[in-house]
Amino acid sequence: MAVRTIEVRERVMARNDELAAGVRTRLARAGVPAFNLISSPGAGKTALLERTLADLGRTLRLAVVTGDVQTQNDADRLARHTDRLVQAVVTNGACHLDALQVSTALDAVDLDATDLLFIENVGNLVCPASWDLGEDEKIALLSVTEGEDKPVKYPKAFRQASVLVLTKLDLIPYVPFSVERAVRYALAVNPDLQVLFTSTILPEGLEEWYGFLRARLRRRRAA
Amino acid sequence: MHEMSVALEVCRIAEERLGREALPSLRAVGLEVGDDAGIELSSLSFCLETLLGVPPFAGATPLIERRAGDVLRVSYLEIDDGRPDD
Numbered sequence: 001m002a003v004r005t006i007e008v009r010e011r012v013m014a015r016n017d018e019l020a021a022g023v024r025t026r027l028a029r030a031g032v033p034a035f036n037l038i039s040s041p042g043a044g045k046t047a048l049l050e051r052t053l054a055d056l057g058r059t060l061r062l063a064v065v066t067g068d069v070q071t072q073n074d075a076d077r078l079a080r081h082t083d084r085l086v087q088a089v090v091t092n093g094a095c096h097l098d099a100l101q102v103s104t105a106l107d108a109v110d111l112d113a114t115d116l117l118f119i120e121n122v123g124n125l126v127c128p129a130s131w132d133l134g135e136d137e138k139i140a141l142l143s144v145t146e147g148e149d150k151p152v153k154y155p156k157a158f159r160q161a162s163v164l165v166l167t168k169l170d171l172i173p174y175v176p177f178s179v180e181r182a183v184r185y186a187l188a189v190n191p192d193l194q195v196l197f198t199s200t201i202l203p204e205g206l207e208e209w210y211g212f213l214r215a216r217l218r219r220r221r222a223a
Numbered sequence: 224m225h226e227m228s229v230a231l232e233v234c235r236i237a238e239e240r241l242g243r244e245a246l247p248s249l250r251a252v253g254l255e256v257g258d259d260a261g262i263e264l265s266s267l268s269f270c271l272e273t274l275l276g277v278p279p280f281a282g283a284t285p286l287i288e289r290r291a292g293d294v295l296r297v298s299y300l301e302i303d304d305g306r307p308d309d
Contacts, residue, residue: 002307003250006300008240012232012254013295095225127225130261156261 016131019099023106023134030111032063033220034119036133038157039141040150041123044167044200046074048141048209049118051200053081056210060217061113065089065105066120067097074120085109096127099134115217125154136216143167144175148182155189163194165209170199226263229295230270234280236297247281251301254287257294264289 011017027034037045046066053062065087066074075088087105089097102119109117119135121128129138140161142150145168151158158164164186166179179197186193196212199205237249252275256262264287271285288298 002304003301004304006240006302008236008253008297008299010236010240011294011296012229012236015232015235094228096228098228126261127228130225156259 013130013132016099019103020132020134023099023103024136026103026106026111027117027134027136030114031220032111032114032117033137033216034117034133034135036119036121036128036135036138037141038121038125038128038138038161039123039143040125040146043123043141043143043146045120045123045141046077047200048165048167048198048206049078049120050081051206052118052209052213053078055206056213057082057084060115060213063087063109063111063114063117064120065097065102065109065117067091067101067122069093069095069122091122095122095124096131097121097133098131102133116213125150125157129154129157129160137162139163139165141165141167142182142186144169144171144177144179144182146177148178149185151182151186151189158186158189158193161190161193163196163212165196165198167198167200169197170201170205225261226266227270229262229267230274233271233285233297234274237283237300238279240300241302243279245302246279248302248305249275249280249283249300250303251284251286252297253299253301254285255290255294255296255298256287257290257292259291259293260295261293262295 039045064078067089068074069091072088075086078086089101089105119133138161140158183195196208198209268285275283
């Protein structure tokens with residue numbers, strides 16, 4: 001039997017990246033900055049978005065696509081804080097969102113009537129780092145109830161992110177977490193990382209986060 | 224685990240290149256996987272062996288070469304074209 005070799009040289013992610021480019025084009029055309037939130041399960045992605053929708057939702061038109069392996073619990077939580085549609089993607093076992101899921105979810109979102117888009121990825125610091133969803137920026141969250149060394153344990157997620165949001169800072173008095181060490185680890189992996197300090201409980205605990213969002217919105221509108 | 228998603232995408236690329244009816248003749252799939260590609264090699268290998276071992280495939284072997292960087296691509300497909308050896 002003759003074995004024939006067919007040269008392929010095709011990137012495995014080529015199709016996903018093509019779809020992601022399509023999402024990016026749609027968002028750019030509508031002038032909507034999009035953020036892909038990545039973290040371990042329980043780092044506080046949904047809590048951050050709940051407060052964000054409650055605090056900014058009256059002045060900004062915020063859209064959310066949220067991914068979970070099972071249940072629409074996060075989407076249900078978020079829907080209590082906004083009149084807008086929260087798009088739930090149930091991945092049925094997959095450990096990450098992909099560009100096709102986001103593209104499909106956006107079909108139901110009026111992007112021309114949207115100021116900012118949040119994509120809440122599946123809680124996982126490994127797989128979501130490998131999938132481009134068409135976002136402008138990946139935002140990594142790290143809570144003070146986790147190990148400070150998460151950035152060096154999962155470098156790809158923190159290397160791909162442009163922003164690190166430290167969450168649950170209200171718990172600092174009760175946990176053995178060194179903010180200084182966590183930031184040092186994060187910057188060792190990605191020296192360009194912008195670090196934001198947040199708490200959804202403390203008064204003014206999200207001012208840095210809101211400042212970041214407003215700055216990104218201004219930048220997009222000026223472009 | 225995203226190695227299964229990657230393995231499914233590899234199978235889709237093979238089907239796109241060869242056509243579904245030719246998949247039983249696939250003998251090997253050559254892959255290049257970078258050290259920074261975020262892929263656990265043994266897991267990817269296991270997923271590919273599982274998928275390539277059942278129809279429409281007929282026992283193709285994944286041949287994975289490690290590379291530097293974050294490359295992740297299908298480099299070649301080997302098929303038995305049914306003709307006798309030269």
